[in-house]
């Protein structure tokens with residue numbers, strides 16, 4: 001046990017300070033790298049019934065997402081929701097599917113964000129390794145943490161891809177990471193990035209995106225809707241800060257544009273179930289605006305770091321249709337920041353901010 005043997009070339013000492021020697025029988029472990037793991041919500045592996053069902057089951061079984069009584073929810077989920085929703089939502093996903101790669105856009109965009117982040121920060125410190133994962137579906141958080149550790153990452157920066165924290169999103173990403181760490185003998189040190197509702201690079205990117213998109217139209221919207229994903233009102237009543245973060249982002253963007261109040265209106269989309277969610281609702285607001293005579297609007301979705309079902313199908317598709325049916329004439333959807341220059345400036349700024357003390361890269 002105490003016998004010291006030389007480490008084979010190319011392997012790193014199992015323990016810091018062990019120098020070039022390992023105790024006999026101790027497996028060599030790589031150390032010294034810093035992993036940056038960006039994590040978005042998730043996406044099904046396919047649009048067929050079983051892929052959709054697997055994905056929705058994992059997602060909707062998360063106690064952070066659905067806080068209803070466990071026994072009651074087991075019945076509702078397994079007997080009602082999972083017999084109807086996979087088919088209906090599979091059809092919706094099919095309308096936005098990336099057929100070339102056979103995956104949802106969220107996965108395509110998140111991969112590209114990780115690649116571009118690597119190109120931006122990789123050359124600044126050769127200890128940095130960037131990777132990406134999905135909270136639900138694949139690649140899982142646990143599998144990527146394991147892969148990063150195998151590459152020698154003994155420090156991990158986890159970046160939940162939600163500018164505005166909510167327990168149902170950011171916290172559940174941290175849960176997944178800690179669950180993975182629970183099973184490890186030698187855990188990497190974990191840092192979780194703080195949300196960035198007021199990050200200057202993010203506000204600048206959103207304001208620039210609005211300006212550029214509107215400049216490309218031959219009409220001017222009477223107002224712009226900033227539509228954020230909703231959460232049940234009960235979660236807000238219990239103290240979730242999400243609502244305040246959304247309003248803060250919207251206010252800062254409006255101020256940056258020099259717009260009066262009312263020109264950028266906050267709404268909440270993607271209601272699920274019968275309970276009350278954060279109001280005002282996006283679909284009801286858009287319908288009421290058209291009915292009251294508003295003819296031209298644009299919609300931006302600042303809470304989504306990447307385009308997905310909720311932006312492409314629900315806003316650019318369903319809500320545009322609602323607006324036109326109710327008498328509206330011009331509707332423009334402003335894409336998410338995705339892997340654009342502004343989107344990447346935002347992620348780079350957040351990652352650099354959160355790496356301080358680990359890597360001094362500006």
Ligand SMILES: C=CC1=C(C)c2cc3[nH]c(cc4nc(cc5[nH]c(cc1n2)c(C)c5CCC(=O)O)C(CCC(=O)O)=C4C)c(C)c3C=C
Pocket residue numbers: 041042043044056059065066085089104106162166168169229230231232242270272303304307308309310
């Ligand atoms: C049922 C409760 C849900 C809560 C609470 C919730 C919060 C929440 N979600 C996002 C971001 C995304 N949600 C997406 C899809 C999606 N969301 C829910 C339910 C809740 N979300 C469901 C059931 C689904 C799947 C589609 C459906 O069946 O309607 C997505 C898109 C994923 C994709 O692949 O395109 C995102 C992104 C946030 C930011 C949030 C709270 C702050």
Ligand SMILES: [Fe+2]
Pocket residue numbers: 229270
């Ligand atoms: Fe959602």
Ligand SMILES: [Fe+2]
Pocket residue numbers: 270309310314
């Ligand atoms: Fe939706």
